[in-house]
Amino acid sequence: MNNTDDLGKLLLRVALGVMILLHGVAKILSGPSFVIGAATSAGLPAAVGYLVYVGEVLAPVLLIFGVWSRLAALIIAGNMVFAVFLVHMKQLWTLNSTGGWSLELQGMFLFTALAIVLLGAGRFSIGGRGGRWN
Numbered sequence: 001m002n003n004t005d006d007l008g009k010l011l012l013r014v015a016l017g018v019m020i021l022l023h024g025v026a027k028i029l030s031g032p033s034f035v036i037g038a039a040t041s042a043g044l045p046a047a048v049g050y051l052v053y054v055g056e057v058l059a060p061v062l063l064i065f066g067v068w069s070r071l072a073a074l075i076i077a078g079n080m081v082f083a084v085f086l087v088h089m090k091q092l093w094t095l096n097s098t099g100g101w102s103l104e105l106q107g108m109f110l111f112t113a114l115a116i117v118l119l120g121a122g123r124f125s126i127g128g129r130g131g132r133w134n
Contacts, residue, residue, distance in 0.1 A: 009122030010066075013073075016112045017064035020076055024056030038086040055079025063116070066125020069134050073116035080110040 027035065036049030055075050062072035084092065084106055091102035101107060120134055121127055127134035 003123075006122035006124050009116070009119055010124040012112060012116055012119070013063050013066060013069060013121060013125070016073070016076065016109065016116065017060040020056055020079075020109060021060035021064070024053065024060060027052055027056060035086075042086055052079070055082075066121040066134065067127050069121035069125060069127060070117050073113040077110055077113035077117065080106055080113065084110075 032049050032052055035052045036046050039049040040046050056079060059072040059075040059079070062068050063076070084103065088103055088106060094102040096102045096104075120129065123129055125134065
């Protein structure tokens, strides 16, 4: 593996981590009431709504720094699956006004996270290449 592979992994990790973290910061500032409402309306316990902080704050920070990156990316992927099922199911098979998939942002987050699960963190991370979860 060469440096460009590791730079590519760094770029994926940091880009996904920052973009998801911005959503988490917004939820810190506004509170989790929207997510709690979506969870309870789906029949889930209200406490599940607080897991958004794990998926949108803790996991992105781990991803940015490259600590337990595969696990962090898996958590983000799970977070995106929950977001689609709780909030975006009506848009799952629709196109937006410009012809793109209505869930292209959520899809990009999900599939980028899955790519990181498969690729790992790379050399430019605190965890390095080693370890099952990096």
